[in-house]
Amino acid sequence: MTTHSATLAIDEAVHARREAGHDVLHLGFGEAGVPVAPGLAEVLADAHLRNGYGPVAGSSQARAAAAGWFTRRGLPTEPGQILFAPGSKPLLFALLAAIGGDVVLPCPSWVSYAAQAALLGRRVVSVPIPAEAGGIPDPEPLEQALRQAGADGARPGVLVLTVPDNPTGTVAPAEQVEAVCAVAERHGLAVISDEIYAELGHRGTVCSPVQHLGERTVVTTGLSKSLALGGWRIGFARTPAGRWGRHLQQELTGVASEIWSSLAAPMQAVAARALSDPPEVTAHIAAARRLHARLATEVHTRLLSAGAQCRPPQAGFYLYPDFAPAREVLRAQGITTGTDLATALLDRHDIATLPGSAFGEPDTALTLRLATSLLYGATPRQRHMALTAEEPQALPWIAPALTRLSAALVELTADRHHHPHR
Amino acid sequence: MTTHSATLAIDEAVHARREAGHDVLHLGFGEAGVPVAPGLAEVLADAHLRNGYGPVAGSSQARAAAAGWFTRRGLPTEPGQILFAPGSKPLLFALLAAIGGDVVLPCPSWVSYAAQAALLGRRVVSVPIPAEAGGIPDPEPLEQALRQAGADGARPGVLVLTVPDNPTGTVAPAEQVEAVCAVAERHGLAVISDEIYAELGHRGTVCSPVQHLGERTVVTTGLSKSLALGGWRIGFARTPAGRWGRHLQQELTGVASEIWSSLAAPMQAVAARALSDPPEVTAHIAAARRLHARLATEVHTRLLSAGAQCRPPQAGFYLYPDFAPAREVLRAQGITTGTDLATALLDRHDIATLPGSAFGEPDTALTLRLATSLLYGATPRQRHMALTAEEPQALPWIAPALTRLSAALVELTADRHHHPHR
Numbered sequence: 001m002t003t004h005s006a007t008l009a010i011d012e013a014v015h016a017r018r019e020a021g022h023d024v025l026h027l028g029f030g031e032a033g034v035p036v037a038p039g040l041a042e043v044l045a046d047a048h049l050r051n052g053y054g055p056v057a058g059s060s061q062a063r064a065a066a067a068g069w070f071t072r073r074g075l076p077t078e079p080g081q082i083l084f085a086p087g088s089k090p091l092l093f094a095l096l097a098a099i100g101g102d103v104v105l106p107c108p109s110w111v112s113y114a115a116q117a118a119l120l121g122r123r124v125v126s127v128p129i130p131a132e133a134g135g136i137p138d139p140e141p142l143e144q145a146l147r148q149a150g151a152d153g154a155r156p157g158v159l160v161l162t163v164p165d166n167p168t169g170t171v172a173p174a175e176q177v178e179a180v181c182a183v184a185e186r187h188g189l190a191v192i193s194d195e196i197y198a199e200l201g202h203r204g205t206v207c208s209p210v211q212h213l214g215e216r217t218v219v220t221t222g223l224s225k226s227l228a229l230g231g232w233r234i235g236f237a238r239t240p241a242g243r244w245g246r247h248l249q250q251e252l253t254g255v256a257s258e259i260w261s262s263l264a265a266p267m268q269a270v271a272a273r274a275l276s277d278p279p280e281v282t283a284h285i286a287a288a289r290r291l292h293a294r295l296a297t298e299v300h301t302r303l304l305s306a307g308a309q310c311r312p313p314q315a316g317f318y319l320y321p322d323f324a325p326a327r328e329v330l331r332a333q334g335i336t337t338g339t340d341l342a343t344a345l346l347d348r349h350d351i352a353t354l355p356g357s358a359f360g361e362p363d364t365a366l367t368l369r370l371a372t373s374l375l376y377g378a379t380p381r382q383r384h385m386a387l388t389a390e391e392p393q394a395l396p397w398i399a400p401a402l403t404r405l406s407a408a409l410v411e412l413t414a415d416r417h418h419h420p421h422r
Numbered sequence: 423m424t425t426h427s428a429t430l431a432i433d434e435a436v437h438a439r440r441e442a443g444h445d446v447l448h449l450g451f452g453e454a455g456v457p458v459a460p461g462l463a464e465v466l467a468d469a470h471l472r473n474g475y476g477p478v479a480g481s482s483q484a485r486a487a488a489a490g491w492f493t494r495r496g497l498p499t500e501p502g503q504i505l506f507a508p509g510s511k512p513l514l515f516a517l518l519a520a521i522g523g524d525v526v527l528p529c530p531s532w533v534s535y536a537a538q539a540a541l542l543g544r545r546v547v548s549v550p551i552p553a554e555a556g557g558i559p560d561p562e563p564l565e566q567a568l569r570q571a572g573a574d575g576a577r578p579g580v581l582v583l584t585v586p587d588n589p590t591g592t593v594a595p596a597e598q599v600e601a602v603c604a605v606a607e608r609h610g611l612a613v614i615s616d617e618i619y620a621e622l623g624h625r626g627t628v629c630s631p632v633q634h635l636g637e638r639t640v641v642t643t644g645l646s647k648s649l650a651l652g653g654w655r656i657g658f659a660r661t662p663a664g665r666w667g668r669h670l671q672q673e674l675t676g677v678a679s680e681i682w683s684s685l686a687a688p689m690q691a692v693a694a695r696a697l698s699d700p701p702e703v704t705a706h707i708a709a710a711r712r713l714h715a716r717l718a719t720e721v722h723t724r725l726l727s728a729g730a731q732c733r734p735p736q737a738g739f740y741l742y743p744d745f746a747p748a749r750e751v752l753r754a755q756g757i758t759t760g761t762d763l764a765t766a767l768l769d770r771h772d773i774a775t776l777p778g779s780a781f782g783e784p785d786t787a788l789t790l791r792l793a794t795s796l797l798y799g800a801t802p803r804q805r806h807m808a809l810t811a812e813e814p815q816a817l818p819w820i821a822p823a824l825t826r827l828s829a830a831l832v833e834l835t836a837d838r839h840h841h842p843h844r
Contacts (some may be wrong), residue, residue: 008478029475044469119519233684412678
């Protein structure tokens, strides 16, 4: 019944394939692919005496640091509005549990939202994204879907937005975010704004739903993407100020206390340091942001050259190409679904991606999600060189990978076959 | 709707009370109270390069170490049967989600089982424990309760046992475990055996349900109690060999992938070391076991002296006294429930405990759960001295605390008042 998270499953499949001797180009997994920022290893080592459980929501130091972090980003926040967790994934789950109601999602959206809703026995109301950017539903279809949901017996309670977005790598424009928030407000929905990529906007700041629906928007984030600490499992949430927010903070703390107790204390120490914005951490994130932008843009160009449609990347390290323009050419090769396409790339070219169906799209869509961040290198040394290189795309372990990707895409999409069955 | 885990709530309440200037004797929280074992801080520090997510179930090293750990304890185990998590609490939650069905619990039992069942929308079938030891339901009432549950429309799917037990600090005898497993088998129940205190049996080995119902028993455990690493959040499960076990491992991995992704990689490195049973870790656990036994036994004597009934402690650092013999004396002071009793101890004597109602008992029971492990000291140095002392109960920060506890209990229970309302 339960499915293994598609993103984690492809990562494990790639490792198995590599152990079997394949040279796999891994574009399937959103691991940020840069080294640990300066200073944080020392904090982890120094925290070894912290073996007690500590408060569920986090230590006062960690919560104060997170509150300061939000406040310096234009969102005044008290430490009492913060809750830490072993990653933002358990936070999202606990928020769905604590808020209640059926779950409204943009389509496509990150693989785990719908799976978490299913674990809690909630229905999903899925609404297509606008043409320009993902992470939010298109406002007009959203209005219609909510009306229809009521008629169908669903009880939408919470809308999950991803700003910036995974899988599309885009940033929803301010006016669309505002329009979506207005619909949410009209329908009494709470908003969960998953902002784990907010530090990685290629061109600076990102418009958060919290600016439009402040008293009903919870922000979740963490250090897995901005600081590439996925393996250290550090997430945190900001509940709103005001009465509803205080109640939610209490409910959320209750759920957290019954599911995971607290974030590991040494990791809270790491968070307290990182979230105080020391210059070496800020510089590290800026370098990562440049690297992500550079490689995502480079791969975007190659996707367009191969005939795919694709929104230009605006944040993070994802691209979400649509191979609909090559549908006939692909059909002639037996490829009629996104899964077929991802399978062909893996089987024929040892290139790992995920089909759009993993993100809630019908499998007839010829969409893929590509993560470009594992191109940076296989070792901490290579990743460090990528981070500091003027021209990372020219590095000797990156350039051939890009060439290989282009060649595979062109081979799949080029209209050079005879099509006897057309 | 959601309640904050009672054990974590009392811990936070004690810290708040201390900040307000009170000298609180904290017997409310099951933190193991000993220092970090030698060698583990170095492993944590050395693991700072492990910032990638890694496999959901755990690294091959950590899983192999856990399999070896079980195998050396008489339970042959393959690495494929192991799954790590940020604590055993999320594992228990994920197991309830993955196994399905309503949840059968001994009464009293640990605070979070019932809360987790409620979060998943499952019913709880509560069955009293036998007179001699807790952690398992009394077999005969269990049989009756399961028959009745079916008639009431419940669908019992899983029985949770705690061997050794929290809150009673006892170890269910082998023949009772066997009898309970036979009932579980007859009713087609899966068994979750929470064995987080198994290394802390005061007199050696503990009988696990897995010895009686091997193909349907999942064992959960972790390093929070044996190695006092509650704040490092390291838990792991062993799913059974056989077809059902393989299916469960897959389902469990799926749920884990959607709720927490993986245990933090540096903590997996710690687990891999600790679970290889290096001599300095084994010696540390043995010293902790002696200390737990010494103090629990000491407090047990004092509870009996004050007129309470209490099962003799057999594992870990818990006692579960019943003040029923002093019911009339207590009533004369306005104390008629376990909550009244815990409140009186806290308000009048600054002694923190938890009432039996936190563990599922009716509040009319005059039961308390006492954790003796926070008596060991307030600093790593004090805790280290307690761990190595010949007579820890005589240490100058422990002896006065014991005297204070005795005095408070005697003051509450001694029949020296006039009882005008009798």
